[in-house]
Amino acid sequence: MAAKGPLETIVKPLPGLTSWAGGKRNLARRLGDRIDADKHRVYVEPFAGAGHVFFARTRRRPVEIINDANGELVNVWRCWRRHPEELLKVILSVPFARQEFDRLMSIEPDQLTDLERAGRLLFLQRARFGGRLDNRCWSMGTTSRARTPERWRKRLGEAAERLASVVIENRDFAWVIQRFDTPETLFYLDPPYWGAEDAYGRGCFGPADFERLRAALGRLKGRFLMSLNDTPEVRSIFAAFRIETIETSWSSRKPGDQAVTELLISGVRT
Ligand SMILES: C[S@@+](CC[C@H](N)C(=O)[O-])C[C@H]1O[C@@H](n2cnc3c(N)ncnc32)[C@H](O)[C@@H]1O
Numbered sequence: 001m002a003a004k005g006p007l008e009t010i011v012k013p014l015p016g017l018t019s020w021a022g023g024k025r026n027l028a029r030r031l032g033d034r035i036d037a038d039k040h041r042v043y044v045e046p047f048a049g050a051g052h053v054f055f056a057r058t059r060r061r062p063v064e065i066i067n068d069a070n071g072e073l074v075n076v077w078r079c080w081r082r083h084p085e086e087l088l089k090v091i092l093s094v095p096f097a098r099q100e101f102d103r104l105m106s107i108e109p110d111q112l113t114d115l116e117r118a119g120r121l122l123f124l125q126r127a128r129f130g131g132r133l134d135n136r137c138w139s140m141g142t143t144s145r146a147r148t149p150e151r152w153r154k155r156l157g158e159a160a161e162r163l164a165s166v167v168i169e170n171r172d173f174a175w176v177i178q179r180f181d182t183p184e185t186l187f188y189l190d191p192p193y194w195g196a197e198d199a200y201g202r203g204c205f206g207p208a209d210f211e212r213l214r215a216a217l218g219r220l221k222g223r224f225l226m227s228l229n230d231t232p233e234v235r236s237i238f239a240a241f242r243i244e245t246i247e248t249s250w251s252s253r254k255p256g257d258q259a260v261t262e263l264l265i266s267g268v269r270t
Pocket of ligand 1: 016020021022023024025046047048049050051052053067068069070171172173174190191192193200204205
């Protein structure tokens with residue numbers, strides 16, 4: 001993999017693409033600072049989700065790869081990068097209404113074009129609580145803010161530019177780790193929380209997947225940083241690595257939510 005040129009280029013931090021279950025909005029700045037401080041040429045997110053951490057960083061690396069197993073989400077990344085103007089038209093054409101929410105919930109995405117699929121997911125994620133894919137309820141209330149065309153245009157343009165040189169994959173994490181591991185790689189991993197693996201579709205990620213993850217991380221030539229919820233099972237499975245705690249809150253939109261401790265696991269063997 002060619003990784004020439006400066007090690008880093010300073011870029012403006014941006015918000016994630018959309019609300020997403022397990023999205024690290026509240027931790028993004030702190031994780032981004034920590035990742036920025038590491039000297040790596042290749043940056044890889046095998047569980048990129050909506051990219052809250054990816055976009056919070058202020059250093060662009062010569063090679064950057066994002067991946068997620070969710071094909072609908074990866075389609076949003078691709079459309080956002082390649083067709084921001086067209087995506088804006090689709091977004092603005094959808095009336096922000098409960099009836100539209102119900103209509104889009106009932107449509108199979110494979111009946112739509114890629115741009116329509118991307119618009120559908122962005123609309124549904126904005127309107128349902130917590131960004132959970134299994135949440136079928138319209139949750140817009142008096143505290144919800146509609147996004148203006150000007151704000152959408154700015155957001156789409158800035159993120160499309162940031163994504164211009166990024167490789168976007170739609171694979172299982174193990175393939176991505178093996179394919180992009182080099183001594184100059186830093187992986188940031190944000191797998192589904194232990195015990196909440198159904199948030200992305202039934203049976204999407206279970207205990208056997210955490211074992212596969214541990215095995216893949218144990219073979220790395222590069223370094224990694226991983227965030228996970230603080231449970232005895234997680235501490236036990238990843239006991240061979242360095243484990244720190246970090247305070248945060250689980251919140252989708254409102255302040256004053258439940259304070260929790262999460263784990264930051266890194267590739268320095270104890
Ligand atoms: C906790 S979320 C990531 C959130 C992201 N860091 C953010 O801030 O938006 C976990 C992600 O892992 C993805 N995922 C689940 N199983 C996967 C697998 N086997 N390989 C790759 N991605 C997977 C889910 O689709 C989900 O987007």
